[in-house]
Every structure is written in structure tokens, then in C-alpha cells.
């Protein structure tokens with residue numbers, strides 16, 4: 001021990017310096033930890049069946065980020081209970097399906113959250129509801145969600161905006177609110193890709209003698225010969241002359257490698273006997289040489305995506321064969337099991353793409369094919385009957401990792417198929433498959 005005051009002061013100074021250094025290190029680490037765990041400022045939660053809400057969510061996030069804010073998008077089912085209870089800003093972009101029902105990727109949220117009434121007084125939110133005013137329950141899910149959030153005490157940033165069939169003014173109104181919230185001056189360009197001129201290269205009625213309305217196979221090619229890229233599952237939007245701003249969407253049945261874009265179009269007949277404007281145009285009135293305004297729309301939720309190496313169960317009816325054909329055609333290039341269940345009225349007249357189905361069966365791409373023709377026997381029989389009778393096979397395929405793709409009429413097929421899948425696989429399992437992107441539907 002020393003009693004020399006100079007040495008004692010020196011030691012004290014060194015100790016102080018060391019303590020200060022330690023404090024600085026701890027403080028710096030704390031600050032950087034806080035920065036790393038700082039919650040994201042904006043969450044954009046979407047619920048989408050055919051990708052429009054999903055696409056708008058991505059644009060919304062990009063706009064917020066451009067203004068220097070932190071933002072992330074997720075599907076409503078991916079929104080964690082803690083995120084809902086802790087975030088103070090969430091933007092909801094949701095569409096409506098069925099008869100006022102939520103899209104598939106909102107089902108978990110509806111069951112887990114909307115049955116209850118968590119206290120959300122801290123939350124500021126806005127709802128962009130996508131819908132179609134020709135349905136009785138216009139924007140039904142968006143309205144229900146908005147009402148529920150209000151009842152839980154959440155605070156609307158501005159009134160719900162409803163978008164009727166993608167109408168541009170409503171989307172512009174949403175953009176303006178966003179720019180205001182983000183403190184941005186210039187609204188970014190959200191315009192959709194332009195239509196290109198296409199021409200019909202072949203058009204044929206393919207169900208002569210059918211008990212149903214005529215179905216046409218319409219093959220198109222771009223006027224400039226340059227095919228855009230698309231994938232199995234994607235959609236073609238056709239702008240009908242005289243009806244700008246209301247494009248009609250059709251599942252694309254072919255792949256770019258085939259050198260044509262094929263659609264299956266059922267000629268729609270109205271109650272007064274006149275033809276639907278879009279189907280009448282494509283099937284009957286559009287002259288073969290005249291330009292048709294068309295653009296391809298990516299349909300992420302019906303693409304193969306993460307399911308590329310999984311066995312596939314393809315289920316559909318009627319013109320839903322279009323979306324399924326693109327998927328099994330693509331499989332011809334890869335040896336992975338595919339099971340197709342297709343329903344129509346009569347085998348003789350309504351077996352769309354018969355040659356392609358038979359070719360894929362011969363190539364063993366389709367290791368199982370069930371054609372279910374409802375009127376070929378006394379008792380009406382539909383795809384859901386085959387699925388019910390094949391419960392063990394269904395479970396086995398899903399056990400082996402299969403993904404399920406459903407394309408066709410909602411009321412004429414998909415609702416019944418959904419019920420059978422729930423019964424055979426279990427409600428929780430089907431929900432889990434939907435969450436994992438292993439149950440995908442393109443229904444209309």
C-alpha cells in the first residue's frame with residue numbers, strides 16, 4: 001500500500017478513465033441494440049385472392065420507404081398477434097370473395113383474431129377495400145374488418161376507401177393519403193403496364209353439342225411478334241372496346257414456349273338473351289385481323305412458386321381447365337407426380353384439352369387423372385364426389401408434400417371442394433396448407 005498522494009490520484013484517474021471507457025462501450029451497445037430492435041413504423045397487411053391487394057401492398061410499402069419510413073408488408077394471416085397488439089400504425093388492403101367472404105390468406109386472422117375483441121386503442125389504421133359492386137356484399141370483408149377494428153377501439157387515420165373493380169380514382173385517393181402520411185410531395189407512378197396490340201391467330205368453338213353454353217379456344221399472338229414472359233397461373237387482361245377501365249381477366253392456358261397465348265372463354269348469355277360484352281367480343285365479334293388490347297398480369301398466388309418440386313393435385317371444372325392445363329403442361333418438362341381431377345357435363349362434348357391430358361397421361365406427368373362428367377350417368381357426379389371417395393389417397397399425397405391447386409367456378413365447384421378437403425384433411429391442416437401456400441385457388 002502507498003500513501004503517496006500523487007500515485008493515489010494517478011490510480012484514481014486511471015480507474016475513472018477505465019470506468020468511462022466501459023460505460024461508453026455499454027452505452028454504444030445499448031444504442032445499437034435499440035436501433036436493431038426498433039419496431040417497424042408501418043405494417044401493410046393484405047388479404048388477396050388473385051393478387052391485386054397484394055400488389056397494392058407492395059406499392060404502398062415502396063412509397064413509404066421512398067419517403068424514408070420503415071415499412072413491411074405481410075398477409076393478414078402472417079400478422080402476428082403481438083404485431084397487432086403493439087404496432088401503432090397498420091394499413092389494411094383487403095379484397096372480398098365468395099359472397100362477402102375473406103380471401104384464403106385472411107382465414108387464420110379471421111378465426112384467431114376477429115372472433116374476439118382485443119383492445120386496440122393504441123392502433124392507428126386505414127382500410128383499402130377491394131371489391132366489385134355487382135356483388136350483393138360489395139367490399140363485404142373490408143367493411144367487416146373496418147367495423148371490427150373500430151369496435152376494438154382502433155383509430156382510423158381516414159375513412160375506408162373502396163375500390164370498385166380496380167377503379168383508378170379510388171387508388172389515387174389512397175395514394176394521396178399515403179403521401180400526406182409520409183410527408184412526401186410527389187406521388188410515385190403506380191400506373192399499370194400499358195396494353196399491347198394482340199391478334200387472334202385461331203378461334204374455335206370446342207364443345208359443339210354441349211348441354212352448356214359454347215366454349216371457345218382463343219389463341220392470340222402479339223402484333224409485334226414479341227411475346228412477354230408469363231408463367232403457369234398468370235392471367236390475361238383484355239380491354240373490351242367501349243369499356244375502358246374495366247378489363248376482363250382470363251386464366252392463360254398455354255406457356256410462352258408454345259408460341260401462343262391461349263384462353264378458354266365461355267360465351268356468356270344474359271337473361272335477355274344478349275351476349276356478355278367481353279365474351280361476345282372475344283368469341284364472336286372481334287375480327288381475326290383486328291388488334292386486341294391485352295396485357296399479361298402476374299398472378300403470384302396461383303403460380304407454382306415454392307411448390308416447384310412438390311407433387312401437385314390439380315382440381316377444377318369447366319373453363320377452369322385453362323389454369324390447370326398451363327400447370328400440368330409445365331410439368332411435362334419435369335418428372336414430378338401430378339394428379340388432375342377435372343369436372344364437366346359430358347365427356348363426348350366437354351372434355352376440354354383432351355389431347356393434352358392424354359399426352360400427359362402417356363408421359364406419366366399425370367400419374368392419376370379423374371375425369372368427372374356429371375351427366376354421363378343417372379346420378380349427377382362432381383369433382384368433390386371423387387375427392388370424397390379418394391380421402392386416403394388425398395391424405396397420402398398431402399403427407400408426401402403435395403400442393404393443391406383449384407381453378408374454376410366458386411359456387412359450381414370450389415366451395416364444395418373446400419368442404420370435402422376440410423372434411424378429409426381436417427380444418428386446421430387445410431388452413432396450414434393455405435398459410436404455407438400449398439393450397440391455392442383461382443376461382444370465379
Ligand SMILES: Cc1cc2nc3c(=O)[nH]c(=O)nc-3n(C[C@H](O)[C@H](O)[C@H](O)COP(=O)(O)O)c2cc1C
Nearest residue numbers: 048049050051052053095096098100131132138139
Ligand atoms: C368468385 C368471386 C367472388 C367475389 N365476391 C365478391 C363479393 O362478394 N363482394 C365484392 O365486393 N367483390 C367480390 N369479388 C371481387 C373481388 O373482390 C375483386 O375482384 C378484387 O379486386 C380482387 O382483389 P384480389 O386480386 O386482391 O383478390 C369477387 C370476385 C370473385 C372472382
